[in-house]
Amino acid sequence: MxxxxxxxxxxxxxxEIVAGALQWAEQSEDTLLLVGNEYLIKEExxxxxxxxxxxxxxxxxxxxxxxxxxxxxxxxxxxxxIIVATRLIxxxxxxxxxxxxxxxAQLAAAIFILGRLEGIDRPPIVASIPNQAGSYSLVVxxxxxxxxxxTQLLQFALLGKAYASIVMQLGNPRIGLxxxxxxxxxxxxxxxxxxxxxxxxxxxxxxxNIEGRDLFADKCDVIVCDGFIGNxxxxxxxGLAALVAQACIAELGRLPAFFERxxxxxxxGAPLLGVNGVxxxxxxxxxxxxxxxxxKTATECVKKDIINQQKIVLQTTV
Amino acid sequence: MxxxxxxxxxxxxxxEIVAGALQWAEQSEDTLLLVGNEYLIKEExxxxxxxxxxxxxxxxxxxxxxxxxxxxxxxxxxxxxIIVATRLIxxxxxxxxxxxxxxxAQLAAAIFILGRLEGIDRPPIVASIPNQAGSYSLVVxxxxxxxxxxTQLLQFALLGKAYASIVMQLGNPRIGLxxxxxxxxxxxxxxxxxxxxxxxxxxxxxxxNIEGRDLFADKCDVIVCDGFIGNxxxxxxxGLAALVAQACIAELGRLPAFFERxxxxxxxGAPLLGVNGVxxxxxxxxxxxxxxxxxKTATECVKKDIINQQKIVLQTTV
Numbered sequence: 001m002x003x004x005x006x007x008x009x010x011x012x013x014x015x016e017i018v019a020g021a022l023q024w025a026e027q028s029e030d031t032l033l034l035v036g037n038e039y040l041i042k043e044e045x046x047x048x049x050x051x052x053x054x055x056x057x058x059x060x061x062x063x064x065x066x067x068x069x070x071x072x073x074x075x076x077x078x079x080x081x082i083i084v085a086t087r088l089i090x091x092x093x094x095x096x097x098x099x100x101x102x103x104x105a106q107l108a109a110a111i112f113i114l115g116r117l118e119g120i121d122r123p124p125i126v127a128s129i130p131n132q133a134g135s136y137s138l139v140v141x142x143x144x145x146x147x148x149x150x151t152q153l154l155q156f157a158l159l160g161k162a163y164a165s166i167v168m169q170l171g172n173p174r175i176g177l178x179x180x181x182x183x184x185x186x187x188x189x190x191x192x193x194x195x196x197x198x199x200x201x202x203x204x205x206x207x208x209n210i211e212g213r214d215l216f217a218d219k220c221d222v223i224v225c226d227g228f229i230g231n232x233x234x235x236x237x238x239g240l241a242a243l244v245a246q247a248c249i250a251e252l253g254r255l256p257a258f259f260e261r262x263x264x265x266x267x268x269g270a271p272l273l274g275v276n277g278v279x280x281x282x283x284x285x286x287x288x289x290x291x292x293x294x295x296k297t298a299t300e301c302v303k304k305d306i307i308n309q310q311k312i313v314l315q316t317t318v
Numbered sequence: 319m320x321x322x323x324x325x326x327x328x329x330x331x332x333x334e335i336v337a338g339a340l341q342w343a344e345q346s347e348d349t350l351l352l353v354g355n356e357y358l359i360k361e362e363x364x365x366x367x368x369x370x371x372x373x374x375x376x377x378x379x380x381x382x383x384x385x386x387x388x389x390x391x392x393x394x395x396x397x398x399x400i401i402v403a404t405r406l407i408x409x410x411x412x413x414x415x416x417x418x419x420x421x422x423a424q425l426a427a428a429i430f431i432l433g434r435l436e437g438i439d440r441p442p443i444v445a446s447i448p449n450q451a452g453s454y455s456l457v458v459x460x461x462x463x464x465x466x467x468x469t470q471l472l473q474f475a476l477l478g479k480a481y482a483s484i485v486m487q488l489g490n491p492r493i494g495l496x497x498x499x500x501x502x503x504x505x506x507x508x509x510x511x512x513x514x515x516x517x518x519x520x521x522x523x524x525x526x527n528i529e530g531r532d533l534f535a536d537k538c539d540v541i542v543c544d545g546f547i548g549n550x551x552x553x554x555x556x557g558l559a560a561l562v563a564q565a566c567i568a569e570l571g572r573l574p575a576f577f578e579r580x581x582x583x584x585x586x587g588a589p590l591l592g593v594n595g596v597x598x599x600x601x602x603x604x605x606x607x608x609x610x611x612x613x614k615t616a617t618e619c620v621k622k623d624i625i626n627q628q629k630i631v632l633q634t635t636v
Binding site for chain 1: 385461464465496501506507509529530532533534535544545546547549550551552553554555556557559560561562565568569570571572575576577
């Protein structure tokens with residue numbers, strides 16, 4: 001497998017990105033394409049002994065900064081690392097791209113270079129959160145789309161269904177709608193409209209509204225929401241879980257088992273769904289272990305052929 | 319002080335509501351007006367020895383159910399306990415109302431019977447969450463208004479400022495906007511518009527956007543958001559904190575100090591802001607301790623004259 005790594009994106013780029021990529025190269029048979037400033041990458045590579053035959057440097061002279069507008073960055077910075085990396089998929093030279101840089105730029109690059117799947121207006125990001133049953137639930141969208149229409153939430157549900165079917169090997173995943181109350185009719189105008197669409201959609205195992213307190217209750221496999229609230233809720237959980245970790249270790253010496261599973265470095269990356277290629281979004285604050293796990297997620301998405309699986313679900317249900 | 323208690327609202331009504339009210343009556347000099355089904359209340363009172371001279375039963379023959387539309391309930395059920403209780407304030411017979419029943423009905427009763435403060439379109443509910451500095455932050459709105467305009471978020475900020483000034487005794491409370499990124503320009507269209515209004519508002523100590531992971535970081539005293547997301551985030555925190563409690567006690571024998579502060583029974587109630595009277599919203603699942611603490615919150619709001627304090631802030635800044 002050939003994996004394009006955006007070496008320039010992220011708070012700890014390029015050092016931690018290169019380190020995570022090398023770690024993956026050592027224990028796999030994949031070829032890693034390190035995309036970014038050639039000089040900086042070579043400098044980093046000098047720090048390690050590495051399997052040269054499975055590492056390639058792909059020069060890219062620009063970087064999209066975190067505070068830049070993705071749309072204008074895409075226009076102005078044709079040689080940005082995320083663009084060059086995403087083009088490698090389009091050119092058939094890479095099977096997937098992994099980045100810890102600007103999510104907006106990664107999303108824009110995926111849309112404009114790889115294209116959207118048929119029936120999808122706005123590609124969402126899917127993330128997994130641990131549940132009390134010892135498994136995980138997926139949340140779609142966790143940050144790609146801050147203003148959504150009800151039809152887009154329905155698309156998120158279909159993509160989430162496809163992804164859960166593949167990675168969690170579920171026959172007909174349970175779909176829930178994040179809401180401020182359980183009863184039908186609860187919610188803001190978006191949620192009320194989305195509820196109707198989800199309920200009316202054939203072949204969708206819609207289980208109704210999911211309240212904030214039930215996100216860990218294993219009431220459903222896929223939780224649908226807009227990316228504004230999805231991002232806030234996900235970060236809130238991570239923030240609170242980090243406090244649990246700190247407080248438990250300081251006061252009690254260790255962490256309860258459930259909260260070990262909140263460590264995002266173990267998951268490493270969240271796939272963009274609804275685009276015609278595997279693009280893995282990693283935390284901006286990723287260090288080598290998270291990068292390693294983000295690359296691992298990418299290889300699993302390629303092996304499990306998530307693109308075709310999404311196409312099948314979209315063709316049969318939209 | 320005279321306190322109207324909606325004895326019929328809540329998952330554990332009337333038993334736990336009556337018990338909490340009696341507990342308050344025993345340790346205070348306040349008079350408690352128990353509003354609801356006379357027969358049921360008398361039956362409950364037989365279980366206790368109680369200070370009869372400071373307890374009054376105010377008959378109300380109807381109850382607003384949790385799944386009823388508040389607007390139609392208000393029209394049809396003129397003798398509902400929450401309506402009778404709220405009318406006692408209007409009639410000068412009570413200083414505050416406390417309810418564990420339908421929040422929508424309590425809000426509607428407050429708006430139509432007590433009236434809104436000048437300059438306020440939609441009254442919000444304020445809740446407090448513990449922060450790492452050992453203090454609390456306020457969140458406005460946590461569920462009263464699921465679809466908001468930017469001007470309403472500005473009003474929430476002003477009401478939150480007034481309330482924080484009083485209860486937290488802060489000179490000029492720091493106001494933050496819940497958002498999916500820190501930088502100006504981040505957010506959904508509502509957040510982007512609200513950011514501008516908050517930034518331009520004179521005499522408001524606006525500190526910018528607050529991300530989900532920073533809700534506990536003591537970056538601001540008042541966190542402004544719409545009631546849809548506020549409700550989901552608050553319930554999510556409570557859900558996660560309950561899991562912390564369960565896991566820590568089961569696996570480690572006790573709870574880290576920070577998480578003890580998440581126990582909502584200790585706070586007990588959240589005031590409605592922006593209405594012309596003290597109306598305290600309690601959890602539907604409140605038991606006696608939470609009811610007791612809700613009544614305590616009511617007495618503090620009356621003592622601190624939160625209505626006039628809100629009027630002063632609104633007059634000087636709107």
